[in-house]
Amino acid sequence: MPSALVWFRRDLRDFDHAALYHALKHHDQVFCAFVFDTEILDSLPGRCDRRVDFIHASVVELDNALRACGGGLIVRHGLAREAIPSLAASLGVSAVYANRDYEPAALARDAEVAERLRVLDIGFADFKDQVIFEKSEVLTQGNSPFSVFTPYKRAWLKALTPFHLKSYPVEKYMARLAPLSAEEATPGLADLGFEETNLSELGITPGMSGGRRLFDDFLKRIGRYKAKRDFPAQKGVSYLSVHLRFGTVSIRELARAALELGGEGAETWLSELIWRDFYFQILWHHPHVVKASFRPEYDQVRWDDKPAWLAAWREGRTGYPIVDAAIRQILHSGFMHNRLRMIVASFLTKDLGIDWRHGEAFFAEHLNDFDLAANNGGWQWAASTGCDAQPWFRIFNPVTQSERFDSDGAFIRRYLPELAKVPAKFIHAPWTMPPIDQQLAGCVIGKDYPAPIVDHAQARERTLARFGVVKGSPDET
Template sequence: MSSALVWFRRDLRDFDHAALFHALKNYQKVFCVFIFDSTILDALPTRSDRRVEFIHGSVLELDAALRVKGGGLIVRHGPATEVVPALAASLGVTAVLANRDYEPQALARDAEVAERLRLLGVSFADFKDQVIFEKSEVLTQGNSPFSVFTPYKRAWLKTLTDFHLKAYPVDKYAVHLAAPAAGETIPTLAELGFTSTNLGELGIVPGMAGGRKLFDDFLKRIARYKVRRDFPAVKGVSYLSVHLRFGTVSIRELARAAHAIGGEGAETWLSELVWRDFYFQILWHHPRVVGVSFRPEYDKVVWDDAPDLFAAWCEGRTGYPIVDAAMRQINHSGFMHNRLRMIVASFLTKDLGVDWRLGERYFADQLNDFDLSANNGGWQWAASTGCDAQPYFRIFNPVTQSERFDPDGVFIRKYLPELAKVPDKYIHAPWTLPPIDQKLAGCVIGTDYPAPIVDHAKARELTLARFGVVKGATE
């Protein structure tokens, strides 16, 4: 009897799953495995990580769902490069199937696994699953990868057909699922060396059920997405990013729904999914962006060595309320609204003059939805070093951004309770509040809330000079 092993990674669902479908269709007996990869876990900066808890909860749910279908999940803890070949050998399978990853470290891992399997006489195959279009499926007329989003989006939409959005009918072949051996258990968080976080009190529900609930709720609001998405105090976005990151939802189902609904709200949200594909293909074609600027000339930019300023940014004590509230949000919840990501990234690089790579790494540690391609792309966009980036001379003013996108200070007050009694007129720049009124509001600048650590107007001039030197040298 032919048998195979499906290796789950960032695709923690039992439906519309490319690798699982191909395995079930082509093999008579299909085992399923998830590995808590110690190579990844051991490198995390803390033993209390919301992402690990989210994955753990999603794995528990996936195992239960597979058992209902007659299968189940084999769960292991160790280096994936060793565990996968060893498990394949012990199960006697002839093939291992997985969904494709595009990050350089993941590609190296998969290549090592494939070689070890080859030596055992076991094949390895991977499939496109976490994107609609990958690698070189969408190219310019000159047959080269895109580096500007808008023409990429046009080509993406022109290439799209119903076939690309069609779900994989996993249930049709579920009879081939193989149950794990009796006594197989899933290690607890503690057994993995981790502790519980505030995931539950934040209301973040892991797994397919959590993703389904959010998606169903968003479909009721999607028509208003375009007009509401930039306001962090408003329920305007989908909140599905962590579910997309770990594959507890299907990108095909999401894109299919948005494409079918149409209208400015759904079309704008579909554009965000296209941005996701865009950054994946940038990472695939230009893996060097992991450590350097997409536009090499901007590696000559001289950033300031300012650990105190960087620490103030990380801890939400810059004196600019919209920046500080956003940083307190990410530190507390692992989530940050997309508009705020742009504001704080611009502030770190353009107001504080700090290297974008430091901010990128901080987000990588903090974000529940951390995804290398999108995180790198977003940071390089804000720093003006990336593909299709914000021009270096367009610099966000944190006060005017705050006034525009949190006009009543609702978001600011949620995360900065010390500003609760500051009048709306001054909430975006509380240092302009007269001293007597600061005392009346219980918020004396420099005591109850920090004074601005940098003057935006002066910082803007420094940034123009910083980039101008490089720009002048390359023209």
């Protein structure tokens, strides 16, 4: 059969890959390509971006892996909507294969690429790959999309069969990869206009090899996942989220392992993978969430315009140690523990009364694993504006959250060295230290570490009043 082109995007691996499998199975010769899309790159706030560094290293590894099998990766730098049709035409392929993306901007891009290819008499086929269930595959008995997680999870598990977790045996057809010349090389980071970051210093290994190493390590301790996952100072989570985001691991392999292992740790982790599918289907059915509240009545909420407070939150200067330490973590590493994401999001929206969209944008700027569906879903959950959200009258207390999940202050001290000598009984609320203790700890509040920018009890009352416009909502039942 005529040749084909596989367009890699957020699926940077050469195994269990839906689009690659279908292309290899149905064509005698298959080219592979990746585009560093300037439409995305030019929108980034700086030239030192860990995600670009991670993607670049993963692309290099993928290219090497494909070359070892007789193929290779054609890498372009430009507008993907133009580069892919142009490349397909120059290669003389009959079809372009890709795995689906569900974000509105990606859907618009893919629609334009498909139309440009159609004009060239080249086919376009896309496949489900980054989720277990997509679009309308899991619906309520009334054939409507779920908006509450627990019944969605029950339906997800009921619908699951071995077929949904089956790997795509790409290796059977790798001999059909089209060989590339040595001159076809991947551009360096500098060629893309970007700089190397601190990924290596952070111990983050990109690519398939990095994903495999983390997955193998996590499987040894998955039984303790439920017990340890909420404590940021402990090694309790999988750290696989960035690999899931860029497809250097297979969601099918991860879900299959969780089901095969069983036990409360694996079951709890599987639940987190199901949350991921849940937010993808929310974005698919309700694209308005990108800019507005999932529940329109919550757009009546009037948020405060407090630039100084927002700046203090963004820079880790709120005076609440658990919040500031979490922000310092994301600024340093691009990672933030999931429990901390909930705490800092609640603090921004419920203590400071600032629009969740500001926090969502901050995470989008800094998170290595930034994913529109999950990021939007998480922020709307915390702000009580989304589906299956935290009820607006349940407000996290940052001090009690800190006491519960970082009891000895180990995480706080790691990222706030100015609090290193603060006694454990004061570490969660250092402003309560008597002056003499502040002197002894070398941490004078208002000088060495800021005083709280808001009083939590007063902020709570303001939040209850703010959400009064939606009283009588289902949240109250």
